[in-house]
Amino acid sequence: xxxxxxxxxxxxxxxxxxxxxxxxxxxxxxxxxxxxxxxxxxxxxxxxxxxxxxxxxxxxxxxxxxxxxxxxxxxxxxxxxxxxxxxxxxxxxxxxxxxxxxxxxxxxxxxxxxxxxxxxxxxxxxxxxxxxxxxxxxxxxxxxxxxxxxxxxxxxxxxxxxxxxxxxxxxxxxxxxxxxxxxxxxxxxxxxxxxxxxxxxxxxxxxxxxxxxxxxxxxxxxxxxxxxxxxxxxxxxxxxxxxxxxxxxxxxxxxxxxxxxxxxxxxxxxxxxxxxxxxxxxxxxxxxxxxxxxxxxxxxxxxxxxxxxxxxxxxxxxxxxxxxxxxxxxxxxxxxxxxxxxxxxxxxxxxxxxxxxxxxxxxxxxxxxxxxxxxxxxxx
Numbered sequence: 001x002x003x004x005x006x007x008x009x010x011x012x013x014x015x016x017x018x019x020x021x022x023x024x025x026x027x028x029x030x031x032x033x034x035x036x037x038x039x040x041x042x043x044x045x046x047x048x049x050x051x052x053x054x055x056x057x058x059x060x061x062x063x064x065x066x067x068x069x070x071x072x073x074x075x076x077x078x079x080x081x082x083x084x085x086x087x088x089x090x091x092x093x094x095x096x097x098x099x100x101x102x103x104x105x106x107x108x109x110x111x112x113x114x115x116x117x118x119x120x121x122x123x124x125x126x127x128x129x130x131x132x133x134x135x136x137x138x139x140x141x142x143x144x145x146x147x148x149x150x151x152x153x154x155x156x157x158x159x160x161x162x163x164x165x166x167x168x169x170x171x172x173x174x175x176x177x178x179x180x181x182x183x184x185x186x187x188x189x190x191x192x193x194x195x196x197x198x199x200x201x202x203x204x205x206x207x208x209x210x211x212x213x214x215x216x217x218x219x220x221x222x223x224x225x226x227x228x229x230x231x232x233x234x235x236x237x238x239x240x241x242x243x244x245x246x247x248x249x250x251x252x253x254x255x256x257x258x259x260x261x262x263x264x265x266x267x268x269x270x271x272x273x274x275x276x277x278x279x280x281x282x283x284x285x286x287x288x289x290x291x292x293x294x295x296x297x298x299x300x301x302x303x304x305x306x307x308x309x310x311x312x313x314x315x316x317x318x319x320x321x322x323x324x325x326x327x328x329x330x331x332x333x334x335x336x337x338x339x340x341x342x343x344x345x346x347x348x349x350x351x352x353x354x355x356x357x358x359x360x361x362x363x364x365x366x367x368x369x370x371x372x373x374x375x376x377x378x379x380x
Contacts, residue, residue: 028181279370
């Protein structure tokens, strides 16, 4: 930056949108919408009428198992994959549909690949400069240096990607994706190649940078914890369809079906019958979470989270016996045998609770962790 009172150089004026060194520049975030998106590979349909809207500046996580269509949907947004039916809109304007198809470079979209896709023959600075085609080379280098400094790699600008660790390469890829200040940033499993300890640090730094840039972000992940940590909202997909869309609290506390419940937590599963606003199941007649009323006599599928089980002294609650206990760090994983079932019940208890294998105990359950779904509902 020029000294006070000095005229800024042309390159500095070009790069000035990024602000002072060590911070990222803000972006004019764009709205993104999918309307009835269908996609197929040959005769195999991979997306079945997905409709979804992402607000400007929002971080949306596309969540689901491998092959559910989440990466395909992201590639359709980027313009590198055409849909067979439906429309993609950016700021309300059709960019892919019956009337129009804009190529990727005209959509104001940044794309960060799962394998980072850094050019090995270019320095880290040159990798970040790659998308800054509207700036002079001098100005592009200044922007690249600024954003590399922001991601903590200013000292490595002249090095090559192969000299960096996996986490450092991920940060170079992030710097390259946000350097042109895209209105929408698309990230495909950006942390999957990192070990678990490093992943947490890089995720937090990435989230801070995304908040600074204020770009709309769509991130693909198969990890529910990652989706809850990173996303303002989550779109859960299964077999090319949108299962549920909402905040982390919506999906965890109010799953629409058993598939959604299983995705966010291990569950114990039973059959049950609704009786007087409660559910009659092998654990007794229990209150349950959820506001949707179910008529008496409705056959239901019951999901009980292991975290919702409390142990009581023998003679209280439902009788059970501890058949195994395993310490796994933050919790003890305990298996319980109980009357009327040959399948053990799994509980997750605070470490240090005095639980002895072979001991007789009682069981109580938390209402919020009892989830009930009518058997007639889809994907119960």
